Amino acid sequence: MPERAFVGFGFGPIQAGLFLCEAAASGAFSRLVVAEIVDDVVLSVRRAGGAYSVNIATSTGIEKRRVSGVEIYNPLREPDREELIRAVAEASELATALPSVRAYGCGRPGDPVDILGRGIRKKLEDSSFPAAVLYAGENHNHAAELLDEALASAFGIQGNGRFQAVNTVIGKMSGVVSDERQMAEQELAPVTPGAGRAFLVEEFNRILIGRIAIPGFRRGIAAFEEKPDLLPFEEAKLYGHNAVHALIGYLLRIRGAARMSDAASFPDILALARDAFLQESGAALCSKYAGLDPLFSVDGFAVYADDLIRRMLNPHLRDSVARVTRDPRRKLGWDDRLVGTMRLALSRGIEPNRFALGAAAALKAVAAEENISENEALESLWGEEAADSAMKRRVRDLIARSLPCLK
Template sequence: MKLFGVQFGAGNIGRGFIGHLLQESGLWTVFVEANEDLVAKLRERGCYPLRLIEKDGTFRDVVIDRIEVLSVKEEAAVAEKIAFAALVLTAVGAKNLPQVAPLLARGIEERRMRNPEPLNVFLCENLKDAPAIFREKVQQYLSPEGMEFLKERVGFVGTVIARMVPVLDERFGMTDPLGVVAESYTRLPFDARAVRGVLPPLFGFEGTEHFEAEEERKLFFHNLGHAVLAYLGYLRGYSYVHEALEDMDIERVFSGAWDEVTRAFFRKYPFWNRDEHREYLRDLRARFANPAMMDTVVRVGRDPLRKLSPKDRLIGGALFCLAQGVFPEHVACGCAAALLYDYPKDEEAKALQRMIAEEGVRGVLERVCGVDPESELGKAIERWYRRFQEERRRR
């Protein structure tokens, strides 16, 4: 009997990351997808192309052909697959998890009756506490017997998604509508403490006993650094993230922000291996600098209101530093650049600028960012904001 994973969501992460890792692991992927047009095309083809971009700018093409595809409407067939899956994964976006919950619950009930083996559900979502949130949603649809099975045999496992998948267009020379372009990065950390039973060998999956540290490292180095490059790059008129990193002024702020977060990180997690962390940052910088990725500042900078919220990368990163006694001057600079983000095709950017026009930047700092404008952090962000405003006027 072939081993397979059930993957909810056949989008960029589902096809561009999870399908690849499972195929490399020797498993099949059963995609469960809401887009009926995509379901029909994947079923007809039975495979899809994936172009992997290496750090040196070269690329290699692979065909992901160990796949089956189900529509979310095929509830009985989905439940049957969950009953015998080696693992289940989601990559549907946080707002869509409630729609997946009843499907998973039906599958858990089916598994309870037909397969006593433990089941692990990997949450591949950019949402803190996703496992607990999703578990609560699933429980609403379970029988008392299903609840008991879930409690004893179902693990809800957090992951850290770090593979970058740029928007597919003609820049990459791939016109296939089923194609995906992604960087070749293969590491998928997960919370080893949440796993039930024994997992099959999985390529790229790395269990960690220190999952909170992995989550915060992703948010405050990868996400924060990416955002700093995007927002400062936008102010300077650059199109791509790698162009921003080549600008000496932006690079100084970027490196300064990473230095601040690094000091805070090791105060909170003194046990972490410093040599491993230096290699992590070196690798991440090389990935950001890769011109072949052609990752646009407007893709990375989209949804600035979310990214300026107190628990997200920028303000969250600044508060992370302050909590460890490090003043985040360079992170504050990145926050100020985000407040000036006014890309006309981004609805959140337009909403942000309307709020600033109505309430002033101090009002937005208080209401959106949860930062007291009279605090040292608030003053630093406003000081950088006024400086950037003046630079814009002089241009």
């Protein structure tokens, strides 16, 4: 009987601090395998004997966790690629945690699609290999479907009952710390000895995944929670978690704050953010998904909002305002966290004045970074994706009306 493996793609804080961490803690896997294309990272983990460290920010401080028994391979190197293909065949659970869905590739040697396709094909040819589920951890509502399409296109793999990719909703805040001073002040454990960088993640661990349809499949990673339809929860993350995080970040940027935890010194920002959470995005989502789940109720969303704001203020995460507010033009995208939330609220008959203020603060960041006027920045947002001209005018008017409030 082949060994049962866990295989991860990408070795960043979500893979290391969530998927691999949970796989190791479960005791359900005889192999822990990860693919990483940066040679220095691969070599450092190997030099450490297949072990790495992750720092977990709790409400009271930092907990250090060491994960051992990890095999790490570079898929761009032929011998390593063959090891990864074999590991995929042996895997019962896998996880991708890549920078974006574009990193899946199209089946060229070393692409995740290439490694997965060739490993899954071995499963189909040999029934002694276990069926497998893959957790698509990229920040995209249809990551699993896009991966399925790539596998079908490159290898003809689809609907075989032996492999299933599922979407995820990961509300776990995480990052890589490379600042020597912060690492020393917080006494962070480096990823590997002498690595000069550390993984820092919050302890929150309620991760949602799509419903697994493989008959009789039992997950080794039991901590995740299956949902028959993830879309409502993905929207709650984007229009709740991500939107309020950005709202607080851009308002703190206006005030000159450095850390997200500095929001505790600005009760007006916190009050506005909570009201935006409950009365704008929360009210819209509860209207749209009433009765679907306890989350989509007045009480359920209040618990969600208060817990999330408390987590955002965790001083041990040291989350920077600069990180949260980078790439403001993207975050003002028609379907992204700020404008997308405004559109959702307007579609449910709610005027999103608080999120308009956050969008105005983000717009000021665009103007400053691109050395253009705020009006030019506003006029340059949204192209063909904003086909609804009436909605476009309403959103623009709300943002323009909010700009003077920030002076």
